[in-house]
Amino acid sequence: MSQQIPVERIADLEFMRPPEIAEPDCCRSSELRRLNLNESLQPPSPNAIQAMTEALVSAESYPDHSCAALATLLASRTGISADRISFGNGSGELLSQAATLAMEAGDEAVFPAPTFPVCIKGAHIAGGKAIEVPVDPNGVNNVDAMLEAVTPKTRLFYLCTPNNPTGGAIGAPGLIKAIEKVPDNCLLLIDEAYHEFAKAEGSPEVLLLLKARNGPWAVTRSFSKAYCLAGMRVGYVITSSPKLCQAFWKLRSNFNVNRVALAGAVAAMKDEAYLQSTLKTLIHERSRLAEGLQNLGFEVFPSQANFLTVKTPSQASELASHLAKHGLLVQSMPWPGGFGSLRVTIGNAHDVDQLLWHLGESLNG
Numbered sequence: 001m002s003q004q005i006p007v008e009r010i011a012d013l014e015f016m017r018p019p020e021i022a023e024p025d026c027c028r029s030s031e032l033r034r035l036n037l038n039e040s041l042q043p044p045s046p047n048a049i050q051a052m053t054e055a056l057v058s059a060e061s062y063p064d065h066s067c068a069a070l071a072t073l074l075a076s077r078t079g080i081s082a083d084r085i086s087f088g089n090g091s092g093e094l095l096s097q098a099a100t101l102a103m104e105a106g107d108e109a110v111f112p113a114p115t116f117p118v119c120i121k122g123a124h125i126a127g128g129k130a131i132e133v134p135v136d137p138n139g140v141n142n143v144d145a146m147l148e149a150v151t152p153k154t155r156l157f158y159l160c161t162p163n164n165p166t167g168g169a170i171g172a173p174g175l176i177k178a179i180e181k182v183p184d185n186c187l188l189l190i191d192e193a194y195h196e197f198a199k200a201e202g203s204p205e206v207l208l209l210l211k212a213r214n215g216p217w218a219v220t221r222s223f224s225k226a227y228c229l230a231g232m233r234v235g236y237v238i239t240s241s242p243k244l245c246q247a248f249w250k251l252r253s254n255f256n257v258n259r260v261a262l263a264g265a266v267a268a269m270k271d272e273a274y275l276q277s278t279l280k281t282l283i284h285e286r287s288r289l290a291e292g293l294q295n296l297g298f299e300v301f302p303s304q305a306n307f308l309t310v311k312t313p314s315q316a317s318e319l320a321s322h323l324a325k326h327g328l329l330v331q332s333m334p335w336p337g338g339f340g341s342l343r344v345t346i347g348n349a350h351d352v353d354q355l356l357w358h359l360g361e362s363l364n365g
């Protein structure tokens, strides 16, 4: 019998794509405030903009596939040699690759629920099964319960810290437990897309703790969040060995990080002062928003990321529609039941004021 095209495994995949972003002239709309995608509402560092502008002049030639300038910088910042670092067109690409390189058909992967879904999709593409374990009441990955879900078939154990869409970071005890107890025949994958925000608030240094792990591990990070470069698509993965790193490299498509993105990432990472001022503003606005939302009767999940998730006192989808009418896009979710929740990216002071005003207006009539 001939093979069905596309193969069943792919035909059956959930059709998951990011929210619509209509930009007919390739420019971000100034009328809509996009607080629904966890991107930065602040522009990139001026140094990054300058470096990207200069890189444009060489747009006719392929970029450096080795990403040497960025690899060298990351190696010096992390103390991990460049042969253990690979690069992606955003870190999402690396999350899919992790599932491809760790899983055969029939294998299992353990995930928190809810979480960022790209690696789950990767597990399905590999023909594997995703075992989803509810987060704890604070929205943090429940490491104990996830460890209980490990079976002899488990080959991938995914932690997301801070977790999207809940915002909470895993504390040192949970990380240490995972590092010790995830079996050595299993890839421990830690998604740190929001690493810089968590670090600014004293969250544990995952890379230091991972020194104690015998089995394979990989940590993914992104330039889309704290470095304000979501439109450029740059992410990286730090791995436990050059051999594991090579597997990520083998799965890369050629020249997947473009030269403008690469120049921007290097310059953004070197501009420590700008990063710190971005983080300071964000943390300030996030606590102002949390307080305002609590006063309005929302239940706020603790967040060490660039967004806040809140259980809503009335139907979340209706609140999101009301905000959209006023040009404020937020993400509504049916999770965790009841009226559901809203995930709101932290914008600038004006965004926070507008959001609180329009939510108050909707709730109080």
Ligand SMILES: Cc1ncc(COP(=O)(O)O)c(C=O)c1O
Residues within 6 Å of the ligand: 037, 038, 089, 090, 091, 092, 093, 116, 160, 162, 163, 164, 191, 193, 194, 221, 222, 223, 224, 230, 233, 234, 235
């Ligand atoms: C937890 C998490 N991981 C990874 C990503 C992917 O980010 P990017 O592909 O832009 O690096 C996101 C994006 O929102 C995320 O929330």
